[in-house]
Amino acid sequence: MSNEGRQWVLSCVWKAGNRKAGNCLGLSFTYPDCIPASALARAAQTAPIRVDEYSVLVATFLGLQLLDFLTTLVGLSLGAGEACPLIRFVAAVGLGPTFGVVASKLVALALGGVCIGLHRPHVIRWMNYWYAGLAAWNIAIIVRLAA
Numbered sequence: 001m002s003n004e005g006r007q008w009v010l011s012c013v014w015k016a017g018n019r020k021a022g023n024c025l026g027l028s029f030t031y032p033d034c035i036p037a038s039a040l041a042r043a044a045q046t047a048p049i050r051v052d053e054y055s056v057l058v059a060t061f062l063g064l065q066l067l068d069f070l071t072t073l074v075g076l077s078l079g080a081g082e083a084c085p086l087i088r089f090v091a092a093v094g095l096g097p098t099f100g101v102v103a104s105k106l107v108a109l110a111l112g113g114v115c116i117g118l119h120r121p122h123v124i125r126w127m128n129y130w131y132a133g134l135a136a137w138n139i140a141i142i143v144r145l146a147a
Contacts, residue, residue: 057124061112064131065105071138072101078145 076097082088090100115123
């Protein structure tokens with residue numbers, strides 16, 4: 001394939017009415033015109049996040065907060081130590097680790113709310129990666145302690 005051919009993501013293969021139909025990686029669909037790959041890449045970098053994608057990020061964030069909350073409580077009940085300084089401090093003051101976990105979740109939810117308010121979905125995405133890893137770590141500790 002020539003370099004010119006590689007620059008086009010989609011190849012127009014036939015016309016259906018006023019619209020062209022295309023095939024990309026075996027998936028057929030219709031679109032108004034062929035679009036160069038460089039234009040698609042620029043549009044993907046500068047396009048605002050779609051509402052449905054934003055909803056998925058927020059729902060994932062909330063689900064991961066719940067998962068982290070539950071796995072942390074289960075781990076603590078099995079005798080695991082707590083790595084979060086906030087939770088350790090609250091437990092040492094005498095309020096107990098459960099109150100510390102609730103406080104840390106309130107802080108996380110507040111930070112998530114700030115990110116939503118400031119329209120920073122990429123920060124929520126990074127927070128989701130962090131909490132997914134944290135939940136996986138908690139589950140690994142639970143499995144190790146339960147065995």
